[in-house]
Amino acid sequence: MDNKxxxxxxxxxxxxxxxxxxxxxxxxxxxxxxxxxxxxxxALFAASTAYSGMKSGLTVAAGxxxxxxxxxxxxxxxxxxxxxxxxxxxxxxSGGESVASGMIFVLPAVLLIGSKVSFFEGFAIGxxxxxxxxxxxxxxxxxxxxxxHGKLMYPxxxxxxxxxxASEGAGESMKYMGIGFGVSGVITVITGSFLNVANNVIxxxxxxxxKWKFEIEVNPLLLGIGFIVGSEVxxxxxxxxxxxxxxxxxxxxxxxxxxxxGATVWNNPNVAINVMHVKNIAGSYVKYIGAGMMLSxxxxxxxxxxxxIISSIKETLNAKSSNSSSNSSYTNLILISGxxxxxxxxxxxxxxxxxxxxxxxxxxxxxxxLFVIVSxxxxxxxxxxxxxxxxxxxxxxxLVTSLFVVMGWKxxxxxxxxxxxxxxxxxxxSIAGGYCQSxxxxxxxxxxxxxxxxxxxxxSIVGVAVVVGVILLLSSQLAMTGxxxxxxxxQANLMSTLTAGIMSGQLPWPMIIxxxxxxxxxxxxxLPIMTVAIGFYLxxxxxxxxLIGALVRLFIERSSKSKQEKEVKVANGIxxxxxxxAGGSIIGLVGIILQISGVIKGSGPSGFTASNGMAFVLLVxxxxxxxxxxLNSKVKDAK
Numbered sequence: 001m002d003n004k005x006x007x008x009x010x011x012x013x014x015x016x017x018x019x020x021x022x023x024x025x026x027x028x029x030x031x032x033x034x035x036x037x038x039x040x041x042x043a044l045f046a047a048s049t050a051y052s053g054m055k056s057g058l059t060v061a062a063g064x065x066x067x068x069x070x071x072x073x074x075x076x077x078x079x080x081x082x083x084x085x086x087x088x089x090x091x092x093x094s095g096g097e098s099v100a101s102g103m104i105f106v107l108p109a110v111l112l113i114g115s116k117v118s119f120f121e122g123f124a125i126g127x128x129x130x131x132x133x134x135x136x137x138x139x140x141x142x143x144x145x146x147x148x149h150g151k152l153m154y155p156x157x158x159x160x161x162x163x164x165x166a167s168e169g170a171g172e173s174m175k176y177m178g179i180g181f182g183v184s185g186v187i188t189v190i191t192g193s194f195l196n197v198a199n200n201v202i203x204x205x206x207x208x209x210x211k212w213k214f215e216i217e218v219n220p221l222l223l224g225i226g227f228i229v230g231s232e233v234x235x236x237x238x239x240x241x242x243x244x245x246x247x248x249x250x251x252x253x254x255x256x257x258x259x260x261x262g263a264t265v266w267n268n269p270n271v272a273i274n275v276m277h278v279k280n281i282a283g284s285y286v287k288y289i290g291a292g293m294m295l296s297x298x299x300x301x302x303x304x305x306x307x308x309i310i311s312s313i314k315e316t317l318n319a320k321s322s323n324s325s326s327n328s329s330y331t332n333l334i335l336i337s338g339x340x341x342x343x344x345x346x347x348x349x350x351x352x353x354x355x356x357x358x359x360x361x362x363x364x365x366x367x368x369x370l371f372v373i374v375s376x377x378x379x380x381x382x383x384x385x386x387x388x389x390x391x392x393x394x395x396x397x398x399l400v401t402s403l404f405v406v407m408g409w410k411x412x413x414x415x416x417x418x419x420x421x422x423x424x425x426x427x428x429x430s431i432a433g434g435y436c437q438s439x440x441x442x443x444x445x446x447x448x449x450x451x452x453x454x455x456x457x458x459x460s461i462v463g464v465a466v467v468v469g470v471i472l473l474l475s476s477q478l479a480m481t482g483x484x485x486x487x488x489x490x491q492a493n494l495m496s497t498l499t500a501g502i503m504s505g506q507l508p509w510p511m512i513i514x515x516x517x518x519x520x521x522x523x524x525x526x527l528p529i530m531t532v533a534i535g536f537y538l539x540x541x542x543x544x545x546x547l548i549g550a551l552v553r554l555f556i557e558r559s560s561k562s563k564q565e566k567e568v569k570v571a572n573g574i575x576x577x578x579x580x581x582a583g584g585s586i587i588g589l590v591g592i593i594l595q596i597s598g599v600i601k602g603s604g605p606s607g608f609t610a611s612n613g614m615a616f617v618l619l620v621x622x623x624x625x626x627x628x629x630x631l632n633s634k635v636k637d638a639k
Contacts, residue, residue, distance in 0.1 A: 011150020020446030027448040029084025042096030042459035046466040049100035051585035057490040059101040063160040065578040066093025068173040091438035092459035099463035102430025106423045109496035111479040115416040126464030128341035129427030135335025136372040137432040152380025157440035173575040180579020184220035194591040202615040211253035215541035218618045221584025224577035226549020234550035240535025241543040290537035292515020297529030301391030349420040367396045368428035376436040384433040393426045410503040
């Protein structure tokens with residue numbers, strides 16, 4: 001085998017004629033060591049993605065870091081060091097991450113409306129969504145991955161494939177991941193729930209005539225995300241925060257000063273409008289305008305998908321190989337199991353309302369079927385990192401909410417059921433993207449489809465258990481309201497606001513409509529609505545540190561003397577940033593577990609350690625600790 005992919009991997013030949021990287025010998029890469037390593041990484045990526053995603057509103061695809069870490073683990077612990085085994089491990093990593101990337105969009109909304117969910121309910125819904133998503137995506141495997149080879153490029157799948165082929169270089173990547181994990185771990189320990197001895201938020205708030213707020217949270221996890229997503233996304237998000245904190249907030253503050261004495265905030269009768277603080281303006285007004293922007297972005301995105309939905313279904317039905325042998329009895333078993341578990345979960349969460357269970361389950365399965373096919377096709381075009389999961393979920397929830405309103409199911413318990421049905425849908429959509437991406441890698445490398453089906457399904461079910469556990473563990477913090485909440489939950493907040501508002505008839509429509517109009521304006525200007533809207537909704541402390549991470553990447557790129565040097569340093573930077581994300585989320589989660597169990601009790605910072613000065617010191621230290629290893633990396637690291 002040559003140590004590189006052939007040009008045919010990128011197209012130029014029919015999929016049925018493509019010769020994969022591993023073209024002879026056994027197609028099996030699975031064994032006990034691979035399974036154990038894959039389960040461990042699936043659990044780690046599920047926990048890390050759940051924690052970081054609920055905090056930042058952004059998730060990071062696990063395919064490339066999973067392939068790097070998996071390659072290193074297989075080299076260290078497995079007797080058989082086949083690239084096919086490494087391929088299975090990266091697929092399992094993606095399975096855990098994909099579950100988290102979907103579930104955190106909706107399931108925490110149940111907590112936000114004041115309800116609860118049991119582990120068994122969450123697990124049943126998650127497993128149903130996973131199996132149904134894998135089953136439907138597997139049915140269109142031949143069409144999307146084989147017949148469309150070279151037409152649907154699956155860009156992230158090709159990047160993962162290249163990483164696997166070059167997997168003997170994983171040692172350098174692991175080194176930078178280790179540096180990032182260590183840096184992130186140290187800062188998280190001293191500022192988070194472990195010791196909590198140092199302030200990590202630079203904060204300036206003006207409560208006078210021109211009300212505004214600017215903050216930077218010195219969080220290595222968020223800085224790592226900024227480095228990975230780059231300057232375009234980070235700047236766009238930060239623009240949304242600037243508009244919210246230095247445009248809309250001061251404007252509302254100015255007009256509210258003219259309010260009559262006795263007039264109170266619409267959703268808080270204890271706060272007078274003419275003396276509102278910045279936190280009141282943000283929580284009772286700006287938040288809902290941001291929700292309107294996200295709603296607008298989601299619906300516009302869903303409308304734009306209509307041609308894709310129609311063409312995907314039409315071409316799938318007409319695909320010549322739709323009934324080929326690749327759709328094994330195991331695939332059919334997964335799909336049937338998904339339908340059965342989906343109906344069982346529907347009955348479980350409907351509170352004894354059999355008619356609700358049947359109608360809502362059928363609608364949820366139908367919407368999942370539509371958007372799973374779209375998800376697989378879009379993954380082939382833009383990859384899972386840019387998959388518009390939130391837009392498809394919003395469109396689905398609007399339809400399911402309409403059913404509930406028409407049927408008169410409008411009390412809080414019904415809203416809980418609605419959100420749990422939405423959780424099934426979003427998991428199916430998200431898992432389909434990760435599945436198609438992983439199967440495309442297997443197709444390129446030469447892995448066995450049915451083997452990937454099995455390993456990916458196992459990892460995804462493990463991911464469901466981990467994510468539900470993390471959400472329940474953090475439930476008290478996730479349900480917090482007000483200023484400076486530990487988890488922003490922008491998507492889950494939108495889902496809870498949208499469904500509860502529509503069902504109760506108390507949605508503040510003027511603010512929602514203003515936000516929606518702003519979204520339409522962004523669309524007409526050809527700007528990314530959801531990215532701006534998430535930045536508008538998130539605390540500026542979050543988007544500012546994400547922007548700093550992107551600026552660090554820009555500095556590394558500009559300081560490179562050649563294209564090859566830039567590619568090496570950016571690749572090492574992404575590995576280091578993956579370590580920052582993993583370290584911040586895993587160490588932060590462990591700290592919360594120790595805090596909840598009473599093992600540690602932090603008294604909080606005081607004196608200088610509680611000041612902006614302390615946060616500045618930490619920020620400078622974090623930036624230096626990120627930049628120096630990358631500046632010292634050499635071109636030989638890529639070899």
